[in-house]
Amino acid sequence: MSTITYPRLIKRVRAVLIDSILTIVAVATSLSIVSAVGVSSGIAKIMLIVLPILILDPILVTVTGGTIGHHMMGIRVTRIDGLSRINLVAASVRFIVKALFGWFSFIFVLTTARHQAIHDLVAHSIVIHKNPAGLASYDVLTERLPHNDPYIYPSAWRRFLITAAYWVLYTIIISVRAAIFTSQTCLDHQSCSESEAITSFALSLLLLLGIGWITVRGWSGKLYGGRRKLRTPSQAD
Structure with missing residues (x-):
């Protein structure tokens, strides 16, 4: 191998x-x-x-x-x-x-x-x-290999919970942006203008990409609250 x-x-x-x-x-x-x-x-x-x-x-x-x-x-x-x-x-x-x-x-x-x-x-x-x-x-x-990884990672549960918190926060931000740029008629009756449809698609794509980026960063220990730490020489043994 x-x-x-x-x-x-x-x-x-x-x-x-x-x-x-x-x-x-x-x-x-x-x-x-x-x-x-x-x-x-x-x-x-x-x-x-x-x-x-x-x-x-x-x-x-x-x-x-x-x-x-x-x-x-x-x-x-x-x-x-x-x-x-x-x-x-x-x-x-x-x-x-x-x-x-x-x-x-x-x-x-x-x-x-x-x-x-x-x-x-x-x-x-x-x-x-x-x-x-x-x-x-x-x-x-x-x-x-475990001994070759220079980082110590938070527990899987901690990384999952931190990542989930970022998911929720990011989803709220995108939802607020969508509400700002979407008329009430479009929200209530799905009668949207072409610009609203394009904006909705763009925000949906942004949500998908953002969730993916957050997931990768979170699991690899790169989000605040669940960050990885460099091993010290004594921890590498």
Whole structure:
């Protein structure tokens, strides 16, 4: 395992964002085809929508070792050995768990020894660099060993509670901003102007991104109230 190197979380997030955009485009295209062809069967409609999603994630992961986003970021999904690709069953389970847990799954990348998200742990998979040669040293991570971590972290419960408090505060701030920029008619009757709809979408996106950022910062011990501390020489022993 010492020869296996792992990507930073930001690289995996970028891969997910790329895949999300491609999935939206693929599903929208499928819906257009369904409408243009005039498909009436409910099962056929569902299959035409689900098929591109399956192709873009579990099937590509099984056949090529990663999604389009993974390949664009220079990373791939393998079994724990870091050599062989996972099978379709594992890739499908991995995809389902990732879809269920969303961004929360990636928090575990910051704490697990092999930088695994929840869906990696369930599928017994890891995400590694395709070719670490030539990458900057800060982009190349190795297996996380307790005695190599220079920081002491607050307990998991403390980090969770601090993070949850920041979630609540941030959500209140975004909600107040939304109330300021949204008319009463839009709030009560969902009759919103184009500018209000755009503002609402922007605030919703900002809320999602903010929650994700807070979660990552909180779990890695970088929020006030639950900050990590440098080990002293005596604590490193």
